[in-house]
Amino acid sequence: MNPTVPIDLPEWRALRTHREDMLATRLRDLFAADPERGPKMSFEAAGLYFDFSKNHADASTVRLLHDLARAAGLRERIDAMFAGDRINTTEDRSVLHVALRAPRDASIVVDGVDVVPGVHEVLDRCADFADRVRSGDWTGHTGARIRHVVNLGIGGSDLGPAMCVEALRHYADRDIDVRFVSNVDGTHLAEAVRDLDPAATLFVVCSKTFTTLETLANARSARDWLCAALGEDAVAKHFVAVSTNAEAVSAFGIDTANMFGFWDWVGGRYSVGSAVGLSLMLAIGPSGFREFLAGFRAMDEHFFTAPFPRNAPVVMGMLRVWYGSFLDCASHAVLPYDQYLARFPAYLQQLDMESNGKRVTREGTDVQWHTGAVVWGEPGTNGQHAFFQLLHQGTRIVPCDFLGFCRSLNPGGDHHDQLMANLFAQAEALAFGKSADDVRAEGVPEELVAHKTFPGNRPSTLILAEELTPRTLGCLIALYEHAVFVAGSVWNIHSFDQWGVELGKQLARRIAPELTAEAEPELAHDSSTNALIHRYRALRRGGA
Ligand code: G6Q
Secondary structure, eight states, X not given: OOTTSGGGSHHHHHHHHHXXXXXXXXXXXXXXXXXXXXXXXXXXXXXXXXXXXXXXXXXXXXXHHHHHHHHTTHHXXXXXXXXXXXXXXXXXXXXXXXXXXXXXXXXXXXXXXXXXXXXXXXXXXXXXXXXXXXXXXSBOTTSOBOOEEEEEOOGGGTHHHHHHHHHTGGGSOTTSEEEEEOXXXXXXXXXXXXXXXXGGEEEEEEOSSSOOHHHHHHHHHHHHHHHHHHOGXXXXXXEEEEOSOHHHHHHHTOOXXXXXXXXXXXXXXXXXXXGGGHHHHHHHHHHHHHHHHHHHHHHHHHHHXXXXXXXXXXXXXXXXXXXXXXXXXXXXXXXXXXXXXXTHHHHHHHHHHHHHOOOBOTTSOBOSSOOOOEEEOXXXXXXXXXXXXXXXXXXXXXXXXXXXXXXXXXXXXXXXXXXXHHHHHHHHHHHHOBOXXXXXXXXOOHHHHHHHOBOOOOOEEEEEESOOOHHHHHHHHHHHHHHHXXXXXXXXXXXXXXXXXXXXXXXXXXXXXXXXXXXXXXXXXXXXXXXXXXXXXXXTTSOO
């Protein structure tokens, strides 16, 4: 038995056997067998309420999943991450996003250095800068107050702050409009700045490496746009950087006094609590940002200390393993019933799919089990009028996470009660469906009965919070970060690297000059790619 290969573990095999029982068990029967199932499988963690009862799991499933977690060394993995061990071995790095929200008096030592003071030093500098911009003390080159912030970044340097600015708009200073430009498609920048006054615009160039093609292309074009209006000298007051690469920041023309650093032990998709969240801090202010970090911290503490059966990220992560590897669910929907969380599924898509979309073990052997699922979703109730059809009556089972809040930030009329009624109703309908007999009892003609029958037995987790606050959002992000880590640990894959994004980048670097070369280039790609390049070259300037 090799303990690093989960399918070799007796605990994995026990779940394979148990799977057969569960395939024959319906949620309806589980609820009928235990009238207290709902409350029994629900608990509070870090201020969030979790109802796991509508999952395809009974007491044995839960026990067996926790046995597997223990046998796979999850406790040791958690301890190693929090201790700053170099668990990202393919990049030889610690994985310390938890240090980003550690309190000032904490101590986390990496290579003999306590990283916590440095974290707070950068946060304090960010706070000071955000206060200056928000109060009007920091002005643009002409003395005009900053009214627009444009974050230039991509991937982890975009999705986190972009999602959070949208999510926490209620708490934002409405006199500062924060926008995000990520795509190398020139349309993104052009449309973002079209109606902006350069004298009132601040660009935050957010790039850990400061070498990312898209971000640098956008930063150069943004600088051209600014300088065309205000001259070269304006750059100093209109560009700041978030990066670990002081040399490249300086070479770009940004004063490193206006650079906010972070560390190689923060992965891009785990970085929104660092200076990468500067644009969020500019929007909601330093005190809101501290609250946001307090939410992360509350979930970190819960994750580190709670026993596995009452540990929300552990339960969520193990359910990912259960659905993905044992019940063959290829995708997972995240359905926030809150318009402010419209970008949350897109954010989680990167967090989860870039982390757990892996096909080899930590030792580099091919995995013999399914790893990360496709993560997707849209806010409710919109999704109900679009893709929920497949969730209810399709042939594929898609486990869902429903997220809801007891109080609306925009109370008025009966909108919120309607919204929440829909959330509860969808989870109920997915779980219990509507039988053919019930359909017939409604007098539906026989030829329509099959069409109007809902099989039910479709799993979901429901997460309920009181209100969407910076703290709640931090808590939710940390919850998913840790759930991803739990699943990745049990799958024995590397959740903190992302080599899969490299090949396309390399090929694009090779193809770019082939598209623009004066003379027809010698192409050595496959026949499809060669033909596409020829066609593009012929037509790119409106040629025949
Ligand atoms: C995230 C990834 C990736 C990264 C972007 C931007 O975990 O590493 O999405 O964040 O490629 O990288 P830079 O911040 O270096 O520009």
